[in-house]
Amino acid sequence: xxxxxxxxxxxxxxxxxxxxxxxxxxxxxxxxxxxxxxxxxxxxxxxxxxxxxxxxxxxxxxxxxxxxxxxxxxxxxxxxxxxxxxxxxxxxxxxxxxxxxxxxxxxxxxxxxxxxxxxxxxxxxxxxxxxxxxxxxxxxxxxxxxxxxxxxxxxxxxxxxxxxxxxxxxxxxxxxxxxxxxxxxxxxxxxxxxxxxxxxxxxxxxxxxxxxxxxx
Numbered sequence: 760x761x762x763x764x765x766x767x768x769x770x771x772x773x774x775x776x777x778x779x780x781x782x783x784x785x786x787x788x789x790x791x792x793x794x795x796x797x798x799x800x801x802x803x804x805x806x807x808x809x810x811x812x813x814x815x816x817x818x819x820x821x822x823x824x825x826x827x828x829x830x831x832x833x834x835x836x837x838x839x840x841x842x843x844x845x846x847x848x849x850x851x852x853x854x855x856x857x858x859x860x861x862x863x864x865x866x867x868x869x870x871x872x873x874x875x876x877x878x879x880x881x882x883x884x885x886x887x888x889x890x891x892x893x894x895x896x897x898x899x900x901x902x903x904x905x906x907x908x909x910x911x912x913x914x915x916x917x918x919x920x921x922x923x924x925x926x927x928x929x930x931x932x933x934x935x936x937x938x939x940x941x942x943x944x945x946x947x948x949x950x951x952x953x954x955x956x957x958x959x960x961x962x963x964x965x966x967x968x969x970x971x972x973x974x975x
Contacts, residue, residue: 792816799865800884803857810855813865821867822896827926827972831894832869834971835924835963839872839892842961849874849889857884858891860916866909869894869924872958890957892922902927910934914941920957929969 789798792815799813810821824832832853840851851872857865865884868891877885891913893905905923913921914936921941923932931953934941947953949969952962 791818794818794863796859796863796865799863800857803855803865806855810867812867813857813863816863822898822901824894824896826974828869828894828896830974831924831926831968831972834968835892836870838963839870839890839961842958843872848872848958850878852885858888859884859886860912864912864916866912868892887916888918890920890922890955891918892924894924895926897927910941914939920944920955922953924968926969926972929965931963931965931968 788802789795794813794816796813799811799818802818803811810823812819812821836851836853843849843851849872851870853870854867856871857867858871859865868888870892871885871888872890873885873888877887877889879886891909893909895902895905906925910921910923917936919936921934923934925932929949931947933944933947933953933955935944935956944956945951945954947965949966951965953965953968955961
């Protein structure tokens with residue numbers, strides 16, 4: 760059902776209670792399952808850095824990062840950006856930045872590396888990515904999203920490499936695309952150097968990653 764098909768005629772209702780969400784504002788937006796890419800991008804651009812993703816026409820609002828998450832993200836971004844910039848391999852970006860996986864499917868990886876051909880227009884989202892990194896947020900729903908759902912989606916979008924950084928287990932899992940699915944390149948923990956197959960020579964010290972999240 761589209762917004763045009765909804766009954767928007769005045770309905771008798773009160774003003775609600777102080778402290779409640781303004782539920783009627785939802786009538787200004789498309790219903791779930793009917794969001795287009797343009798409508799999603801318009802909402803995302805006005806979201807004040809809330810992480811919002813478009814999944815088969817549905818809007819998902821993700822949890823805001825905490826200092827642990829940001830500390831890990833900052834270190835990984837700096838390492839990857841320094842490595843790729845020095846070698847002129849492409850560009851590294853960080854969330855919030857939508858990445859178009861396919862029609863009406865937009866995700867916002869915590870960190871992504873893209874080769875130049877991925878960016879068709881500097882005012883539009885990249886067409887996929889070459890390497891995506893997700894830092895797993897706490898909670899069963901968030902863990903399922905990063906460990907399972909996005910693993911399937913990023914493989915379907917043919918993203919060559921996917922890193923899952925898990926503060927709960929203090930492990931970094933590096934996945935590489937093998938046909939239509941990912942295979943494990945390595946599961947790295949404290950004492951290891953997490954390595955990339957896509958970018959030979961790139962590695963990060965796992966202990967340093969999670970120490971950065973802890974502020975050490």
